[in-house]
Amino acid sequence: MDKSFGALKVLDELSFRVDPGERVTLIGPSGSGKTTILRLLMTLEKVTPKADPERDGGVVWVEGQPYSHMEKRGRLVPANERWLRRRRSSVGMVFQQFNLFPNMRVLRNVTEAQVHVAGRSKEEAEAKARDLLELVGLSDKTDAYPSHLSGGQQQRVAIARALAMDPDILLLDEVTSALDPELVADVLAVLRDIADTTSITMLCVTHEMGFARDVSDRVMMFDSGRIVEQGPPEAMFSEPQEARTQDFLRAVLAE
Amino acid sequence: MDLHAVIESLPRYGEPLLVTIGVTVASAALALVLAFALGLMTGSRHLAVRTPARVFVEFFRGTSVVVQLFWFAFAMPVVLGIQFDYLIVAGVIALGLNYGAYSSEVVRGAIAAVPQGQLEASTALNLTPFQRMRLVVLPQAWPEMIPSLCAFAIMLLKASALVSVIGILDITWLAGLIGKQPGQDRLLHYGVVLVIYFVLAWLIWTGMRALERRAKRGLGVDAKPVKGRLDPAVAAGGVG
Ligand SMILES: Nc1ncnc2c1ncn2[C@@H]1O[C@H](COP(=O)(O)OP(=O)(O)OP(=O)(O)O)[C@@H](O)[C@H]1O
Ligand SMILES: [Mg+2]
Numbered sequence: 137m138d139k140s141f142g143a144l145k146v147l148d149e150l151s152f153r154v155d156p157g158e159r160v161t162l163i164g165p166s167g168s169g170k171t172t173i174l175r176l177l178m179t180l181e182k183v184t185p186k187a188d189p190e191r192d193g194g195v196v197w198v199e200g201q202p203y204s205h206m207e208k209r210g211r212l213v214p215a216n217e218r219w220l221r222r223r224r225s226s227v228g229m230v231f232q233q234f235n236l237f238p239n240m241r242v243l244r245n246v247t248e249a250q251v252h253v254a255g256r257s258k259e260e261a262e263a264k265a266r267d268l269l270e271l272v273g274l275s276d277k278t279d280a281y282p283s284h285l286s287g288g289q290q291q292r293v294a295i296a297r298a299l300a301m302d303p304d305i306l307l308l309d310e311v312t313s314a315l316d317p318e319l320v321a322d323v324l325a326v327l328r329d330i331a332d333t334t335s336i337t338m339l340c341v342t343h344e345m346g347f348a349r350d351v352s353d354r355v356m357m358f359d360s361g362r363i364v365e366q367g368p369p370e371a372m373f374s375e376p377q378e379a380r381t382q383d384f385l386r387a388v389l390a391e
Numbered sequence: 392m393d394l395h396a397v398i399e400s401l402p403r404y405g406e407p408l409l410v411t412i413g414v415t416v417a418s419a420a421l422a423l424v425l426a427f428a429l430g431l432m433t434g435s436r437h438l439a440v441r442t443p444a445r446v447f448v449e450f451f452r453g454t455s456v457v458v459q460l461f462w463f464a465f466a467m468p469v470v471l472g473i474q475f476d477y478l479i480v481a482g483v484i485a486l487g488l489n490y491g492a493y494s495s496e497v498v499r500g501a502i503a504a505v506p507q508g509q510l511e512a513s514t515a516l517n518l519t520p521f522q523r524m525r526l527v528v529l530p531q532a533w534p535e536m537i538p539s540l541c542a543f544a545i546m547l548l549k550a551s552a553l554v555s556v557i558g559i560l561d562i563t564w565l566a567g568l569i570g571k572q573p574g575q576d577r578l579l580h581y582g583v584v585l586v587i588y589f590v591l592a593w594l595i596w597t598g599m600r601a602l603e604r605r606a607k608r609g610l611g612v613d614a615k616p617v618k619g620r621l622d623p624a625v626a627a628g629g630v631g
Contacts, residue, residue, distance in 0.1 A: 180511050217520070225517050235512035238610050239530040248526060249516035281611020294512075301516060 137183045137194045137204075139172055139361070146172050147361040151193065156304070157335040161348040161369070164358030165384055170341040172361075174307045176204070177339065178229045179220050198226060198305070225253070228303030232310045234290040236282040236297070242269065243278040246297045254301060261300075268296035272326045288319030292326055299330070306330075308340040320344070327351070343388055349373055357381045393576040397583065400569050407565040408587065414479065414551040414561065415591070418486035419544050425491025426540070430498025431524070444495075451492035457556055459485040464557040482554035490547045497539040501532035534606035541599035545592045562587055 139147035146169045154160055162170045175181045177196065183204050186192040189212045196204035205212040206219040215223070236245050246265035250256045256264070269275055272292035282290055291311055298306060308327070312320045324347050331338065331351045342348055348355060348369060355372040357364045357380070365378045376382050432444035451459070463481035468474040475481045505528045513523040555564035566584045570577030 178511075178515050180514060221517060221519065224515075227515075229515040231508060231512065231515075233508055235506075235508040237509065237512070237527055237531075239527070241611075249513075249518060252522050252526065253517045283611040297516070 137176070137196065138186070139169070139176060139181065140184045145361065147176075149193075150361060150363070152356065152363060152366075154337060154339065156199075157337055158354065159331060159338045159352045160340065161352040161355045162339065162341045162358060163343075163348070163355060163384065163388075164364070168358040169361040170358055171309055173358075174229065174309050174339060174341060177305070178227060178307055179204070179215075179224050182214060185214060198223065225301070226304040227307065228298035228301055228305070229307040229309070230291070230294050230298050230311050232313050234282075234287070234294045234314070236290050236294055238282050240282075241278070242274065242280050242282065242285070242293050245282065245293055246300050249297070250300050264300055265296070268299055269293070271299075271329065272296045273322065286319060287315045288322050291315065291323050295323075295326055295330070299336075303336065305337045305339070308338065308342070310341050310343070312342070312344060343391075345373065345385070345388060357384065359384075393574075393579055396574050397576065397579045400575070400580075401583070403569065404562055404565060404583070404587070407560050407562045410479065410554075410559060411548075411551050411561045411563075411587075412591070414482055414486065414554055414559075415544075415548045417483045418490065418551070419547055421483065421487025422490035422494055422543070422547065423540070425487065426494035426498050429491060429495030430502065433495060434499045434502050448492045448495055451489050456485065456489050456550060456553055459489055460553060460557050478557055479554070479559050482557060482559055486547060486550060486554075490543055490550070494540055494543045497536050497543070498532070501535040502528055504535060505531050530609065534603060534610060537599055537603040537606060541596060541603075544595050544599070548591055548595065549588065 137147060137150055138145065139150075150169075150173070162173065164170055172181060176183060183194050183196065186194040189195045189205055194204075195202055195212055201223070202212055202215070203223050204215060206215045207213075237248070240248060243262065243265055246268060247258070247261040250261035250264065251258060254261075266275070266278065269278055272295055274289060274292055274296070277285060277289060277293075282293065285293065291314075295311075311327070312323050315323065324344060327340075327347070328351060330336065338351075340348070340352065352369050354366060355369050356366040357372070357376070357378070359380050365372070365376060365381045372381070373385065376385060429444050429448055432440050433448060435441045435444075460482060463485045464475075464478055467481075509527055509531065510523060513527045518526065552561055552563035555561055560568075562584050566580040567577070569575055570580040
């Protein structure tokens with residue numbers, strides 16, 4: 137797929153596939169397009185259309201079905217809101233800035249979409265929310281407003297909120313970057329736990345190389361909207377082949 | 392003694408006071424409904440929704456309230472054949488439309504000020520556009536609107552005196568009428584009217600403060616009651 141913002145080409149003929157249950161970490165310098173990829177997958181951005189998506193590409197596929205596009209009279213056309221609503225229920229996202237709803241207490245942050253989107257009963261949604269809040273270690277904060285929580289706590293609520301919708305694919309965009317250093321470990325511990333106990337496919341942008349090494353099956357190095365190099369974390373971190381990967385890793389590890 | 396004459400004639404303010412309050416409350420209610428409708432429409436992504444609302448808003452903001460009052464009271468019955476049984480209805484509609492158009496900008500601005508991340512998070516949870524607005528955006532925008540809406544409500548209270556131009560007797564006109572009578576002091580009567588407006592404006596302001604505090608509490612922002620101020624429940628009840 138391609139993605140341009142005006143004249144700026146951010147993703148250039150990018151193509152990759154992720155297997156069900158795979159954990160992929162996206163690394164690369166600032167501006168290389170990592171966030172853009174996750175936002176495309178969350179349908180917060182649209183791929184830049186091509187004349188013939190069937191032949192030229194530019195289509196996101198999920199589980200063998202078009203995702204960014206839909207079929208219309210035998211042709212692939214950009215998806216409309218109805219199609220997107222049907223398809224994106226299998227994808228969840230956690231944001232760098234948490235984006236909890238400040239007008240709802242913690243419990244309601246986690247139940248709201250369950251009730252209004254997934255159609256669950258209030259009791260069912262609350263039971264699930266309490267389980268998930270326990271998983272992220274926040275059972276005692278269900279009645280707090282987000283503004284009364286630390287960044288790390290807010291981010292763990294955001295993770296619970298995303299998981300409550302039972303996504304098959306979870307997108308994590310630098311979820312610890314906005315946190316004070318001492319709060320990072322709690323959030324990463326929760327994510328490790330989720331990686332260990334579920335089979336959710338995870339696409340994760342992070343600068344936490346230790347976490348990436350432990351959790352991911354594959355690391356992808358991006359630069360200027362292209363994949364520079366990819367492979368299992370051991371290989372990528374101990375003997376990167378490309379000069380740009382070596383430079384990037386040296387810079388990150390020096391921090 | 393002048394003061395005595397003023398006090399004697401105070402009961403005559405009763406009905407015009409009801410007119411002032413009635414016109415203010417009714418046109419504020421109309422303006423509020425319109426402000427939300429127009430504010431949502433002018434903020435829409437769709438040109439076909441945005442344009443008519445924009446034209447409506449600019450028309451009512453760009454023309455004089457007095458002319459609008461005349462139009463609804465006297466021109467519309469002739470031109471469109473629509474006659475109101477009571478002139479006061481024409482006054483309420485003209486003021487309501489005018490202030491609705493003005494305050495729609497407050498609604499639109501507050502909605503636009505809700506951080507983009509909130510919309511993105513609700514999209515990621517697959518809420519419909521309507522649910523995004525109802526569950527996420529409006530509850531966050533509402534507390535931000537209250538102070539400006541309060542300012543408009545007070546302006547509307549003062550503008551309610553304009554209904555006298557279409558022949559409706561409100562407190563301002565009454566003060567002028569009584570003041571002209573022998574043995575009455577016009578300045579004292581205008582003083583009475585000043586005090587009445589001030590008390591009404593204060594009631595609006597106190598009620599809005601209470602509303603705002605409650606709305607902010609709903610965002611988890613601590614809003615401690617200020618010492619010496621009226622109990623929020625009482626104040627809100629006072630304005631309705
Ligand atoms: N909405 C937008 N409009 C214009 N340009 C944009 C927009 N979003 C992103 N870009 C540009 O696209 C490029 C890629 O941005 P992106 O956010 O995907 O990078 P990133 O790899 O996530 O970087 P970082 O590590 O800093 O988060 C950047 O040059 C950025 O300025
Ligand atoms: Mg980014």
